[in-house]
Amino acid sequence: MITTALRTNVRVRAVMAIAMAASVLAIAPPAWANHPVFVEGNCFGPGMGDTATGLRQSPVTPGTCGDYDGDGSIGMAEDNDGDNNFGTINAALTAVAQNGRVTIVANGTYGEVVTLNPVERGNVTLEAAPGVSANIDAVVQGDPGSTDRQQRPGIIVDGCRRCRVTVRNVITRNWTDGVQVRGFSHLHLDQVISENNLNYGIRVKNRAKVSISNSQVNASGFRKNTAGAGEPNPGIGVEFEDYSRGSIVHSSITGSARAGINVESQAWRMPLELEDVQLFDNNPNFTQRRARG
Ligand SMILES: [Ca+2]
Ligand SMILES: [Ca+2]
16 A cells, blocks of 8 residues: 555656656757758659750659659659758758768759858868759750859858868769868868869859869850850959868869869969869960969
8 A cells, every 4th residue: 555655756746757758858959950861852744845844743554753652752842841852952951950971862953043052160072963964954955944043153152160071972063163262161162073163163252161072063164055155254264362262182173164263362372283184175274373462
């Protein structure tokens, strides 16, 4: 038989347990966002030539057209169904709060200005899985946003002193700048293809530090659309400006309208290291101006 004292003791313990649980809930840290998420692919509509339609919208036959999780949704419909698969790159970056790994897992074309702007020691990686073609492209057939996007950079990296950004195995094309790096960003570009961007393939500004490996920057300054050939301003492959610094290894910079690499630095010391870099058919291959600011 349970005594009154024992019953009281059990009640007290139960109340304490509930209080402790509530306390744990109250002080539990927010879910850390440094988890991985996936971005699904997409495909173009049926037809050929003038009858071809643009990017397909949901629903699609489950498991086709880049529908990685087989739910029949792609694109923005996939962004909003509450799982860890997304249809657009920026929705995935938002989901990890610019602090996590975003992997593109199926072939796709992404008509979106991709912004990577971690804060407060955030670390973010955007990459396509090996063998996946992830084309971040200003021009998407049939999409009226194509005109506006061609006036913007494709990938903007605007990080912080103690943040790190990695971009791997993606294509960026038809923008003003294929990749624009600002502020105090620390960025590693690996296996990135920047092609047919009008003003710069890769433009590094301010005090950013950028390492580039196994990448190709080609045909900067050469972009032609329905309005005709674009006028490059200036049409440089890779530029380092201000107090930025860089290292480029095992990469190719070719076919630029103007310089392949231009260093337009206010830093007194040479801010660039090169190793095994192919510079060919640029105009010229390398220029440098040190302006003391
Ligand atoms: Ca899906
Ligand atoms: Ca989803």
